[in-house]
Amino acid sequence: xxxxxxxxxxxxxxxxxxxxxxxxxxxxxxxxxxxxxxxxxxxxxxxxxxxxxxxxxxxxxxxxxxxxxxxxxxxxxxxxxxxxxxxxxxxxxxxxxxxxxxxxxxxxxxxxxxxxxxxxxxxxxxxxxxxxxxxxxxxxxxxxxxxxxxxxxxxxxxxxxxxxxxxxxxxxxxxxxxxxxxxxxxxxxxxxxxxxxxxxxxxxxxxxxxxxxxxxxxxxxxxxxxxxxxxxxxxxxxxxxxxxxxxxxxxxxxxxxxxxxxxxxxxxxxxxxxxxxxxxxxxxxxxxxxxxxxxxxxxxxxxxxxxxxxxxxxxxxxxxxxxxxxxxxxxxxxxxxxxxxxxxxxxxxxxxxxxxxxxxxxxxxxxxxxxxxxxxxxxxxxxxxxxxxxxxxxxxxxxxxxxxxxxxxxxxxxxxxxxxxxxxxxxxxxxxxxxxxxxxxxxxxxxxxxxxxxxxxxxxxxxxxxxxxxxxxxxxxxxxxxx
Numbered sequence: 138x139x140x141x142x143x144x145x146x147x148x149x150x151x152x153x154x155x156x157x158x159x160x161x162x163x164x165x166x167x168x169x170x171x172x173x174x175x176x177x178x179x180x181x182x183x184x185x186x187x188x189x190x191x192x193x194x195x196x197x198x199x200x201x202x203x204x205x206x207x208x209x210x211x212x213x214x215x216x217x218x219x220x221x222x223x224x225x226x227x228x229x230x231x232x233x234x235x236x237x238x239x240x241x242x243x244x245x246x247x248x249x250x251x252x253x254x255x256x257x258x259x260x261x262x263x264x265x266x267x268x269x270x271x272x273x274x275x276x277x278x279x280x281x282x283x284x285x286x287x288x289x290x291x292x293x294x295x296x297x298x299x300x301x302x303x304x305x306x307x308x309x310x311x312x313x314x315x316x317x318x319x320x321x322x323x324x325x326x327x328x329x330x331x332x333x334x335x336x337x338x339x340x341x342x343x344x345x346x347x348x349x350x351x352x353x354x355x356x357x358x359x360x361x362x363x364x365x366x367x368x369x370x371x372x373x374x375x376x377x378x379x380x381x382x383x384x385x386x387x388x389x390x391x392x393x394x395x396x397x398x399x400x401x402x403x404x405x406x407x408x409x410x411x412x413x414x415x416x417x418x419x420x421x422x423x424x425x426x427x428x429x430x431x432x433x434x435x436x437x438x439x440x441x442x443x444x445x446x447x448x449x450x451x452x453x454x455x456x457x458x459x460x461x462x463x464x465x466x467x468x469x470x471x472x473x474x475x476x477x478x479x480x481x482x483x484x485x486x487x488x489x490x491x492x493x494x495x496x497x498x499x500x501x502x503x504x505x506x507x508x509x510x511x512x513x514x515x516x517x518x519x520x521x522x523x524x525x526x527x528x529x530x531x532x533x534x535x536x537x538x539x540x541x542x543x544x545x546x547x548x549x550x551x552x553x554x555x556x557x558x559x560x561x562x563x564x565x566x567x568x569x570x571x572x573x574x575x576x577x578x579x580x581x582x583x584x585x586x587x588x589x590x591x592x593x594x595x596x597x598x599x600x601x602x603x604x605x606x607x608x609x610x611x612x613x614x615x616x617x618x619x620x
Contacts (some may be wrong), residue, residue, distance in 0.1 A: 141511045144542040189222030190448045195229050195237055195440075197249030197354055197392060202471075202582055203228065206456070206463050215455045219448045227595050238321065241442040244449040247300065249455070250354045250360075251289075252510060254297045254436040258289055259511070264292035264439045266448040274457035278474050283502050286618040287434040287474060299434025300456050300475040301409075301464055305359045306425040308393065308411040311419070313402040317344055322403060322427045325363050328379035331544075331553075334402070337382070337537045338544060345383035345403035346392040347527050350518040353389040356432065357409040357518055361510045364517070366429050374561035379405075380525040381536035381560075397421060401548050412470035428501045434474060465490060472497060503531040513582035516589050520577060523600045524607035526563060535560065538620040560614055568600035577603075 196203060203226040210216055210224055228235060231253050237243050238257070246257065264273060276300050279287055287299040307328065322328055323457055328345055338343040350357040365371035384401060386392045389410065396404035397414045406414070411423025437456055439553050440591045443449045456463075461478035464471035467486045472494045479482045525532060541559070542551040568575045570588070577583055581618050587594050 162506065180238045182472045184531075188220075190220055190252045190446060191223040191225055192221055192452055193225045193227065193242060193246045194245045194452070195227050195234060195248050196247045197231065197253070197497055198226075198247065200228065201466075202463065202469055205466055206460060209463060210452065210455055210460065211359060213455060213459060215376075215451050218368060219451045221448050221452070224452070225417040229350070229404065231342065232351075235260065235262060238442060241444065244441050244445055245437065245452060247437040248435055250358055251286075251297075251299075251304075251433055251436055251507060252358060252514060253290065253354055253510060254438055255507060256514075257440075258291075258296050262441050263296045264441050264443065264446070265296055266439060266450060266453065268447065268454070269295075271450040271453055271454040271457070272359075274454045274475075277477060278457060279476075282433050282434070283498060283500065284434050285434065285502070285505070289436070290363055297436035297438035298457065300437040300452075300461075300476050301435045301471045302494075302497065303355070303423050303433045303435055304407065304408040304500060305362060305430050305433070306356070306406065306411065307403050308396050308406045308414045308421055308423050308617070309397050310399050310401070310420050311401050311422060312420040313344075313399045315397075317402055317403055318440075320343060321422075321424070323424065325366065325379075325429055325450050326375055327454075328382065328403065328405070329375040330382075331540055334378075334382045334523065334536060334540050336402075337533070343384045343533075344380060344402040344571070345379065345380065346386055346395040346401040347379060347383045348386050348389045348392045348405075349522055350523050352387050355389050355410075356392075357514065358510075359405050360430070360521065361514070362431060362503065362505065365509070370563060373563065373577075376521065377525065377532075377561045378536070378557075380529065381532050385526050393531050396429050407492070408497070409469065409471040412490070413468065414497075416467055418600055419464055425497075428505070429503060430500065431502045431505045432497055432500065435471075454501070463601065465542065513579060513586055516582040517587050518557050519589075519600055520582070520603055523603035527609050531615075535611040536620065538615055538618045542618055556614060556618075559591070560610070564603065564606050564610065566602040568594055569602060 146314050157580040207226055232247060234246065234257065246254065266275060275288065276294055282289055282302055288295050289297045294405065307322065314321060316341070318453045323331070327333065336342050348356040348362055353452055360376055363375055366372070384395065386395065389407065392404040393406050394415055395401045397418050406423065408423060414421040415423060428558060437453055439446060439449050457475055461473040461475045462481065462483050463469065464473045465478065465483050470490060472490070476494070539553070539556050542548045546567065562564045563576045563578060565574055589599065
């Protein structure tokens with residue numbers, strides 16, 4: 138019995154010891170302090186932050202360009218290297234660009250023509266390009282093409298550079314021209330001819346499509362080309378008669394679509410709109426009026442106040458190099474500013490676009506004064522809108538009645554020309570700031586441009602005076618014609 142008791146006692150001691158060990162182990166597991174989380178290693182100097190970068194690009198480009206560029210760029214090595222995870226593209230009317238830049242909400246401005254970018258440059262809203270990569274890309278862009286600058290340089294610093302080039306002309310729909318029994322126009326003045334206006338009398342349909350210049354930078358540039366090619370007075374005569382012959386659309390894309398559909402026989406267009414029309418509708422042809430147009434560089438720039446200037450310049454570098462392939466898309470059809478893109482596999486497949494590029498380089502251009510255009514541009518745009526767009530029903534009724542009288546023989550050639558001279562003469566009106574009668578000359582447009590932009594009350598009063606004077610003129614002519 139003693140032996141058995143001893144064994145039992147030893148067993149109990151062992152069991153108690155084991156239980157004690159288990160209890161101690163459980164207490165360590167259940168009640169131990171959590172270990173401190175591992176600290177991330179310090180970011181070495183010069184290493185880019187881990188948080189993704191969002192770039193904001195303001196643009197006048199059509200949606201199809203911005204969508205394709207965004208998709209291509211975000212999958213590029215450049216975006217990965219600079220940790221750019223989003224490219225926010227915002228299509229803005231030109232009039233809103235300054236306020237958007239001043240608010241610090243933008244990094245890059247892209248597309249809209251040199252006039253818009255020179256305006257931003259003059260107001261100190263563009264920052265110089267400084268990174269080595271972007272300057273190497275800039276060096277691949279010609280300094281000028283057919284005598285037109287492709288870069289804006291001051292004190293050795295580049296403030297904008299062309300990302301694409303453009304010519305300006307018109308797109309015709311040959312099938313619709315045939316329906317209307319019209320010949321193919323070859324000059325800007327052809328678009329202002331009574332022959333083109335015949336469709337108003339015979340079919341009650343305009344044969345031409347143009348756009349409101351306050352809504353289209355490309356059409357603004359074409360109107361400025363006409364004013365400089367023909368001179369101020371003759372230029373306005375052509376613009377007035379073009380507007381009388383035309384359906385006036387809100388934007389340049391609307392005018393292009395009209396000629397593609399065949400709603401009109403002709404539309405004034407920037408070149409890539411014309412190439413797109415040709416791609417969509419084989420009846421269409423883009424025509425540059427020989428010796429009556431120019432070649433523009435369509436810029437890209439870093440804006441003042443960018444929150445991500447290094448990443449923004451990386452994007453600009455991409456646009457000027459790898460991103461030039463965006464223009465090759467058959468639905469875009471823009472002429473690249475960097476001709477090296479034609480040596481890529483994608484470029485070799487666009488022999489047609491390369492041929493268009495080479496022809497553009499050989500296109501005779503007028504001498505165009507950018508500085509002069511800027512001196513009167515906003516005044517010109519709103520005068521056009523006030524006297525031709527907003528009162529287009531008065532203008533069309535007057536022009537249609539005049540043509541009907543001329544085509545029917547009720548007016549002789551000399552009588553017709555006298556009426557046209559009255560219709561297209563420089564408009565006289567009351568200056569709201571002086572209450573004096575003035576005439577809309579180039580000098581007057583330049584003299585009031587600054588006040589027009591800074592004084593809203595003056596601008597509105599002047600626009601009202603223009604409309605009143607235009608309606609009075611059209612109504613008087615219509616009454617004289619018996620309308």
